[in-house]
Amino acid sequence: MSMSMSLGQSLRQEQKLEMQLTQEQRLMLTQHTFSLRLALIGALRDEQYEPKARCPSCNHALTPIEIINGFNQDPRDFTTSCPKCQHRFAPSIISFGNGSSIELPFFCSAQALDQLRGKHLMTPAELSRHHPAVYRSAIVHHGTITKAFNALSVEYPFAEISDWRNKARPFLGRLSDRVIAECVEVSVKTITKMRDELGIQRYQWCKALAKLKAPKRREG
Ligand SMILES: [Zn+2]
Known part of the structure; x- marks a missing residue:
């Protein structure tokens, strides 16, 4: 441990560097992480x-x-x-699946929660069918329906995601273990263990940023 940094030290180092990011770099990372997280939320369903x-x-x-x-x-x-x-x-959200696509209203987090109220006895499939816009807006903002109901202090009694390991696997190391854990509804430990077992390095924003910038550098 003498020469190499502990995880805590390297995390602190990363946080320090993160504060020095330009606004543009910060935005690039935020957008990148948002699209990947959205892809994961979709892949799980x-x-x-x-x-x-x-x-x-x-x-x-x-x-x-x-x-x-803008909301x-x-x-x-x-x-x-x-x-x-x-x-x-008013913005929309397009949902692709099963060879078709549908354009739905995209609600803000507060609207999604407001419209979910009282619907906690509907299964995810029922919510998706009968309230497609609320369902999709809620998972985009909150990760899962369970989390959205938690924000309303309501317990959601249904399991949302089956076969998550195969679906989440391509996202390991590309998103933080915490973000993946939140979308899958398991503990961070479970994701870290799975990632370690597969020999995939943990997500590091500086590496993600370097990759985002790489194509530009080649152009020049
Ligand atoms: Zn305009």
Whole structure:
């Protein structure tokens, strides 16, 4: 241990470096992590999700992070705000699965929770079928329906994800163990153990950032 850093030391070092990131680097990482997390949430349910919002006023296509940042977190306000021209409009989320796709309203976290209220006796399949927009908005913001109900202090009695090991495996090391654990609804320890057993290195944001920047460098 004398020459090499302990995990705690290297984590602290990473946090220190993270504070020195430029705003652009920070945004790049946030967007990258958000899309990967969204891909994981979808993969766990054999679906794919894509938030979509093109400003009707200036035609700017909002990134998912811009859509989320533009929400008012008000259960009665369904709009997000265009970062370019501040116009407010309602965003959507496209859900791909089973060879088809459907465009649904994309609700903010507060709306998703508000509309989930009282529906905790519906199975995930029932929620997905009868309240497709609420279901998908809730998992995008909260990771799982169980977590969303937890935020309402309600216990959700149904298991949500089957065969998670195979579905989560491609995401090991590309997202932090904590994020994966949250989406799968198991302990962080379980994910760390699985990742270690497969010989996959833990996620490090600096490596992720280096990979994100690599294609640009080659162009120049
Ligand atoms: Zn606009």
